Amino acid sequence: MIDLRYIDEFRDKELIHKLIRDIRRFSGREYNFMEVCGGHTMAIHKYGIPSLLPENINLLSGPGCPVCVTDKNFIDRAIAYSRMKEVIITSYGDLLRVPGSYSSLEKEKAEGRDIRTVYSLLEALKIAKENPASQVVFLGIGFETTAPATAVGILEAQKHNISNFQVLSAHKVMPPAMNAIVEEGVRLDGYICPGHVSTITGKSIYEHIPEKYGLACVIAGFEPTDILQTILMLLKQIEEKRPTVEIQYKRAVKAEGNTKAQDYLDEVFTSRADYWRGLGKIMNSGLAIREEYRDFDAEYTIPVDVTSIQDDTACICGEILKGLKNPVDCKLFNTTCTPVNPVGACMVSSEGACQAYYKYKRNEVN
Numbered sequence: 570m571i572d573l574r575y576i577d578e579f580r581d582k583e584l585i586h587k588l589i590r591d592i593r594r595f596s597g598r599e600y601n602f603m604e605v606c607g608g609h610t611m612a613i614h615k616y617g618i619p620s621l622l623p624e625n626i627n628l629l630s631g632p633g634c635p636v637c638v639t640d641k642n643f644i645d646r647a648i649a650y651s652r653m654k655e656v657i658i659t660s661y662g663d664l665l666r667v668p669g670s671y672s673s674l675e676k677e678k679a680e681g682r683d684i685r686t687v688y689s690l691l692e693a694l695k696i697a698k699e700n701p702a703s704q705v706v707f708l709g710i711g712f713e714t715t716a717p718a719t720a721v722g723i724l725e726a727q728k729h730n731i732s733n734f735q736v737l738s739a740h741k742v743m744p745p746a747m748n749a750i751v752e753e754g755v756r757l758d759g760y761i762c763p764g765h766v767s768t769i770t771g772k773s774i775y776e777h778i779p780e781k782y783g784l785a786c787v788i789a790g791f792e793p794t795d796i797l798q799t800i801l802m803l804l805k806q807i808e809e810k811r812p813t814v815e816i817q818y819k820r821a822v823k824a825e826g827n828t829k830a831q832d833y834l835d836e837v838f839t840s841r842a843d844y845w846r847g848l849g850k851i852m853n854s855g856l857a858i859r860e861e862y863r864d865f866d867a868e869y870t871i872p873v874d875v876t877s878i879q880d881d882t883a884c885i886c887g888e889i890l891k892g893l894k895n896p897v898d899c900k901l902f903n904t905t906c907t908p909v910n911p912v913g914a915c916m917v918s919s920e921g922a923c924q925a926y927y928k929y930k931r932n933e934v935n
Contacts, residue, residue: 579792585621588797593623595804600626601756602803603892605747606763607634607920608791614929616793626800629755629892630925632746632848633763635711636663636918637890640844643708643739644669645875650706650737650867651682657700658684659693660708666917670878690722697726697734706867709738714765716740716856717830720837723858723865735867738858741843744774745854751782755892759785759803761796764818769834771826772814779812790818837862846914847887886913889922896926903931 678684697705785806789799843855858866906912915923
């Protein structure tokens with residue numbers, strides 16, 4: 570296996586050609602590999618990886634974009650909070666444009682609601698300290714990558730008695746969604762496992778996948794050589810009939826992951842069933858704030874009832890997130906639905922499959 574260590578190797582032309590030649594040895598059958606990381610989705614299309622591969626190797630985009638899978642009810646609940654007196658909403662930027670049932674946080678902000686974009690949870694804590702008369706609600710989204718930071722924020726709020734700081738958690742974990750994709754009948758031969766998530770979790774969270782489903786798994790980096798080497802590693806696992814979990818992204822991912830971050834997750838969160846936009850309810854896929862910390866749980870401290878409506882039936886985000894269709898298959902793509910006017914969540918996020926296609930492949934639309 571090629572051991573990539575130096576920056577000039579990641580986009581080395583000769584190395585890329587060698588990897589492609591090695592990949593082209595695997596012919597005679599079709600292979601379906603799914604990436605479940607929005608960063609991989611963007612990198613794959615930015616570097617034109619599909620155009621380098623033989624026609625028998627298909628790359629499918631899965632539910633790896635946290636903004637894309639955030640349920641509409643979560644957005645509606647956040648909007649309801651924003652309309653309350655003395656409530657400040659703090660959120661990462663991408664989430665503001667995700668459509669809810671009747672509005673979006675971006676539209677609510679334009680109408681005068683106190684909604685602030687933050688780049689870290691520490692900013693939200695600072696806002697809470699500076700506004701003691703207001704309840705500051707941080708919208709916690711993301712997978713195992715960002716959830717530890719939210720956990721630390723809650724611990725800091727408790728330590729410093731910042732009682733007006735609340736978290737509305739939509740944090741999710743990846744393996745149950747990966748299981749659900751397979752169990753729904755999507756035909757896969759292997760997973761390109763997420764790089765950022767795996768820096769926290771390590772490899773153990775995927776080990777049931779080759780054991781239970783017989784699928785190859787490789788944790789990948791984000792450069793062209795990373796992705797091509799990952800595909801080659803997956804093909805070799807299949808050829809040798811030894812499905813397992815391998816780490817291609819060794820410069821960032823340790824087998825055991827970040828155990829300190831894992832401790833924070835276990836301390837503050839517990840698993841629960843959660844809704845994924847387009848995928849529905851998935852058992853043990855969400856992270857709820859533990860009872861010991863419920864004073865910082867917006868669902869408990871600021872109860873609100875919201876009624877959400879179904880997604881636009883013309884939007885096929887759900888099928889795109891399952892790898893069943895591509896963005897160019899959607900009749901709204903690049904017509905009604907664009908990054909400026911997104912109909913579905915997959916077009917909102919900078920890591921969404923629809924935005925990746927819009928940016929790099931929209932000319933493929935007939």
